[in-house]
Amino acid sequence: MKQPKVSVLISFYNLAPYVDQTLESVLAQKTDFPVEILCADDGSDDGTIEKLRAWEQKYPDSVRVFVMDRVPGAKYEANERIQRMNAIRGRLFYEAKGEYVCYLDGDDFYTDEHKLQKQADILDADTEHQYVGCGHNGCYYWESTGRTEPIEKPLRACSLTAKEYWSFLYIHTNALMLRNVGLQGIDPYTSGVQIIDNMLTFQFLPYGGIYYLPDCMFNYRQMEGSTYHRRSVYQNYILNALMLYQQAVICKGFFASGLVRTVFEYGELFAARRNPQLTREAQTYMDNIRRYHAGRLRRIVNYNNESLPARLWCEIENPVWFFLTRVCRHFIWKPKVRALLEESRRKQEQNA
Incomplete structure (x- = not known):
């Protein structure tokens, strides 16, 4: 050959x-x-x-x-x-x-x-x-x-x-x-x-x-x-959210893009933080979370096992990060990207 x-x-x-x-x-x-x-x-x-x-x-x-x-x-x-x-x-x-x-x-x-x-x-x-x-x-x-x-x-x-x-x-x-x-x-x-x-x-x-x-x-x-499919939806969210920390090991210039990419997963995890069953599901990946020093992610998915100060900090820090993500999205999604997304939205509505 x-x-x-x-x-x-x-x-x-x-x-x-x-x-x-x-x-x-x-x-x-x-x-x-x-x-x-x-x-x-x-x-x-x-x-x-x-x-x-x-x-x-x-x-x-x-x-x-x-x-x-x-x-x-x-x-x-x-x-x-x-x-x-x-x-x-x-x-x-x-x-x-x-x-x-x-x-x-x-x-x-x-x-x-x-x-x-x-x-x-x-x-x-x-x-x-x-x-x-x-x-x-x-x-x-x-x-x-x-x-x-x-x-x-x-x-x-x-x-x-x-x-x-x-x-x-x-x-x-x-x-x-x-x-x-x-x-x-x-x-x-x-x-x-x-x-x-x-x-x-x-x-x-x-x-x-x-x-x-x-x-x-x-x-x-x-x-x-x-x-x-062997992982639960919640566990897949955890692995996707962890990317924000993993990507820094490879290249540090993508932090803002990573915030935008993972905002959905962080939003879903934060909304479910008080569910004890999901906290138990998260334990499978706690070693991964600690390995990448993913403190914010740990405080969300391990919420029920965290100390009171850590839970209070979780309640304060995440709304701030979600705001920062919206700011990053505004500046990253330049007219070209926004136009592509708007065009995609219109096509979806037409096909619905």
């Missing part, structure tokens, strides 16, 4: 029923450049590895498979589960030889055979490297009914600086094509931050902005057993 231009990095764990559809969707891509497909498995015991090996034998020039060691029958939850996901994604990144990399979860699949070509063309044309990545929309996909629904609100094609992107837009990691900064000797994994979706993308933002395409070009399968 010639030097690949794009490396597609796919992670698996007990996804045997979906291996064929996922790999077929990548191999069906129509490009004028070579594509390598790197598959990492977290020690599956349901036949996933055997299926991956069969694809590797059939396409030895395109497909490579890596398998992580796993204690037979071991179940990893919470932080351990995230750590193994990080290890898989890191291994794939270090193995990638392509100029560009695309992450993909093993149960999801591409729906546009020109996806990789469209994204690579945009990044190729960006000779000044204004963008570190090109992303697009995708669709939630319910296999039982075949129903699909766009993940993001309608938004036209646009270029965004890194701070503009971080302040208001979410692009699923499956929908991003990123420059392989590892080829320039940059290791985005050295921060040690737990890399789950948003933080995976943030690792690359110090090196450029994002170009966005509105096309829905992959399906995001909705499964009850997925890592996202």
Whole structure:
């Protein structure tokens, strides 16, 4: 195989029923450049590895498979589960030889055979490297009914600086094509931050902005057993809110954008601070919160276990932070971003 231009990095764990559809969707891509497909498995015991090996034998020039060691029958939850996901994604990144990399979860699949070509063309044309990545929309996909629904609100094609992107837009990691900064000797994994979706993308933002395409070009399968669904909504809010502290480990210039990005989660957590059941749910992630010295977040989610002075301070500080966030949003959301959001709002109303 010639030097690949794009490396597609796919992670698996007990996804045997979906291996064929996922790999077929990548191999069906129509490009004028070579594509390598790197598959990492977290020690599956349901036949996933055997299926991956069969694809590797059939396409030895395109497909490579890596398998992580796993204690037979071991179940990893919470932080351990995230750590193994990080290890898989890191291994794939270090193995990638392509100029560009695309992450993909093993149960999801591409729906546009020109996806990789469209994204690579945009990044190729960006000779000044204004963008570190090109992303697009995708669709939630319910296999039982075949129903699909766009993940993001309608938004036209646009270029965004890194701070503009971080302040208001979410692009699923499956929908991003990123420059392989590892080829320039940059290791985005050295921060040690737990890399789950948003933080995976943030690792690359110090090196450029994002170009966005509105096309829905992959399906995001909705499964009850997925890592996202294994956590409660409240726990997902905690992990998202923690990003405000994690991002500072990677790059300190995004604080205001991070305030805007996480304001919804902080608002929901603050509103639920007195619920003792949710305080118990939060204990799973208290080590993470302490590790990043996330004092404000700790006082909110651990409210019922905090001292009286800490609870009083929680009541005072958070309205101030919410006000500061509104100020930051006013100055970050320049006319371009406000116009994009207003246009999106109008389209949504028209389609309602």
